[in-house]
Amino acid sequence: MSVSLEDWPGRELSDEELDVAYNVRRKAGEEEFARLMTRYRRMSDEAVDGLPGQPGVVYDRTSGEKLDVWGTGGAPRPVFVYLHGGYWRALSRHDSAFMARMLWEQGVATVVPDYTLAPKVTLEEIVRQVRAAVAWVHREGEEHGLDPERIVVGGSSAGGHLTGMLMVDGWQRTFGLPQDVVKAAMPFSGLFDIRPLVRVYVNEWLGLDVKRAAALSPELLPAERRCPAVVAVAEDDGTGFLEQSRRFRRHWGEAAELMVVPERNHFDVVLDLADPRSAVSRALLGLIARTGR
Template identity: 50%
Template sequence: MSVLAEETSWPREVLDRDYGARGSVTAEVFEAAMGDYRSRSKEMRDHATHLDVVYDEQSGQTIDIYGTGGEARPVFVFIHGGYWRMLSKHDSAFMAAMLAKQGIATAVVDYRLAPEASLDEIVREVRAAIGFLWKNGRSFGIDPERIYVGGSSAGGHLTGTVLSGGWHAGEGVPEDVIKGALPISGLFHLAPISKSFVQDWIRLDEAAIARLSPAANLPGVGCPIVVAFADGEPDGFRRQSTEYDRLWRDAGFASELMEIPGRNHFDVLLDLASEDTILSKALVRLING
C-alpha cells in the first residue's frame, strides 16, 4: 500500500494541515502572490491575440490565446488552480510573454468553479478545451500536433485528467493529443482530499474518486512530463508529486521530478514569468526539445 492510500486513515487534522496550502505561508505572502498573478496577467492581456474564445458551447466557457502570428506555433495550455473553486484565466497568463519569445503560444483556460460545478463537469470542460484546440487550433495560429499542457495545484490535477486515458474518443481527439505536460504542485490521488476540508465543496464519492484520480487512470499512450513542486510545499503536495512521477515512470513513460528551491506553493508558479528560472527552462525544453 502506498503512503497516499494510507493517508485516508489519517486524522482529519493531519490531512487538513498537509493539504492546507494557505496555511503554509503568511497572509501577506499569499496576498502578494495573488496580486502578482492578477497584475502580471493583466499586462499580458493587452497583448493577447484572441480573447474570450468560446471552446465549449454547453457551458459557454472560454479561453484566451497569446503569442500567435505567422506559422502555426506549439501551444502551452495553462489550467489555473485555486482548489477548483477560485481564480480564473484573468489570473493565469503571466507566462505568455516568456513563451512568445521562444515561438510558443499560450492558451489560458477558464472553467466553471465548485461547488456550483461538480468536479466531473470541471474535468469535462477542460477536456473539451483540449478537443477544441485540436480541432480548431489552426484558425488561431496554433499547431494542433504540438499541444502541451500544465497547471498548478488543482490545475495540476486537471492537467493529470487530460493526461489520463479513456476520454479521447468522446472528444474526437487522438490518444496522443497531448505531447508533454508540466503539472506543478498537483493532486493526483483524490481519496486523501475527500477526507480533508476540501470535501466541504468538492463533494466526492468513491466512484468519483476512482474516476477522476489521474494516478488511477494512467493512459495507454504517455508523453514526457515534468512533475514540479516547491521546496516549501505542504507535505501532502510533495507526496502526491513524488508518487505520480513514480507511477508515470513505472508505466514506461518519461518523467522528470523537479523540486524548485526557495519557493512556496504559490510563488513557484510565478517562475514561469521569467526565462531565467529552472521551471521556465524546463518548460521550454519540454516543448522545444
C-alpha cells in the first residue's frame, strides 16, 4: 500500500488547532475529567463484585503483563476483549471492567488486559502486547470458559486505536493465529491515522516520527478481510476523533457502521456499555450475536 507520509488529515492546521482537535481532557475540563476517572474505577469495582472469573492471569511471558477474565460459567462463552484508553500512558484493567456484569447477564464473558504504558515502552511494543492478549484468548481461553471462535474486540480512545490494530491483516501469522481470529470489532472514539499526533503534546511520551506513525495507523494498513464493525464516537467528542471515526468508517466500507452517540463526550460514551438498554450495548450485543456458529 503506497502512503504519502506528509498527506495526513489535519496537516493544514496549526499546532494550536491540532491541540484543540485532540486534547479532549482540556475540552472536558479537569474537574469533569477527574470525576469520570473516579467513575470508571467505581463502576468497574461494582461490576465485578461477586462476578465469577479469573483475575490477574499472565498472558504474555515477555512483558509479564496480566489480564482479567470476568463473567464465565458453564459452556465456553463468547468473549469481548476490551482495551482501555488513556493515550497509551494511563489507566489500567482495574478501571476498565464496567461492562462485565452487563455482558455476563447476556451470556458473554469479558477479558480486560493491561499493557505496559508509554513512555516505558514504545507504541510498537504496546501493539504487540494487545495482539498477544488476543492470541492468549484464542489458545488458552477455552480452559478459562471462553469460546476462542467468538472473539470480539473493542476499546476507547487509545484503546480504539489498538482495536484498529487488531482488525488489520498480517499480524495473525506472527502469532500462529487464523486470519479471522477477531470476528467483530467496536472501537470507541478511536485514532486510526495517528500521524497528526506527531505534532501534539501526546508525542512527548510516544516519541513518534511520521514514518513510524504511518506504520502504526490502522487506516493505512492492509485489511483484505473486513470484519463486521461498529465505529462509535461521542457527539461531543474532540473534532479530531469525530473526523477520524467518520473517515475510518468510510475506509472500512460496508462491513462498518458509524454510531455517533448523542449527549455523550469522549470519556463517558463508553460507560454506556454498563447499561444493556443503551444504544452502544445493543450494538455490541448485535455484533456478538453475529459471531454465533
